Amino acid sequence: MRSPEELTVAFRSAGLKVTPQRQLLFRLLHDNSSHPTADSLHSAATAVMPGISLRTVYQTLTDLTQMGELQSIEVGSGSLRFDPNVSDHHHAVCDGCGDVHDVYITKAPVLRGLDDFSVSDAHIVYRGQCGACSALVATK
Amino acid sequence: MRSPEELTVAFRSAGLKVTPQRQLLFRLLHDNSSHPTADSLHSAATAVMPGISLRTVYQTLTDLTQMGELQSIEVGSGSLRFDPNVSDHHHAVCDGCGDVHDVYITKAPVLRGLDDFSVSDAHIVYRGQCGACSALVATK
């Protein structure tokens, strides 16, 4: 995702308005690697701007996703998560704490058993235990 | 997933009852490679047994999943899909028709950029166009 300043320009030239609510969300998402849900973002936004509506958060997330500034991912937590890292990468989900980490693979896996299908994209979800959660289990 | 006959034995020895509703679902799921949702299964079941409740379908799907007879997958279609193929495989989703195909990979992709995470499972979702949908686009 581009910087708040660049997004401001991009939104205006797309005929979209740059409101205080959107500026706040730009800032909250910039360099955010926590893979937040709409709801967790709304909580963070409310701390700064009480009264901001969840609907507005959803709206802006949708806009950013459509503009290619955000990626939305599903990792089985019940709600969509948003990722400002739109480079080609994958995700590792900790079964202990639920945290989502960005992951890069060295080579795309080769398919077998599927004729007649042209692949345009692949997304891998790894599951396991993060370092902190492994340590916790060992302590018990 | 094992055969309806084997499941009947397995359910009984787990202290679960084998009802007509469950027998029907066993049959509808056996060798089913369509990756149905709870709702589509309920429709299929209703055609044979009018009055069967969606709640019962969910219940049985949960039971089968917990017993390791089914795998549940999320492919971004809004609802969970169930797969009686519990072998180690992945999925390809057609962006045209939404159909889900089973996919096998030759080698698990190697991680990079993630220290201190022990992976227990990986699931890949491929996206693209199936043969039929590619043909359709070419015709237009």
Added chain:
DNA sequence: TAACAATTAACAATCATTGCTAATTAGCAT
């Protein structure tokens, strides 16, 4: 600065799924 379209907040509505409960029924022991 005025005008207009885009945005917001609030609320209702939808969809998938789960919780609850009274009535029914499978499966076991007689």
Added chain:
DNA sequence: ATGCTAATTAGCAATGATTGTTAATTGTTA
């Protein structure tokens, strides 16, 4: 075969995530 008991069912309410709607507000551009 019959009865007992716990599991199951259907029906409906409730939840959580997300989207639709709308009147009032506010950026943006001329």
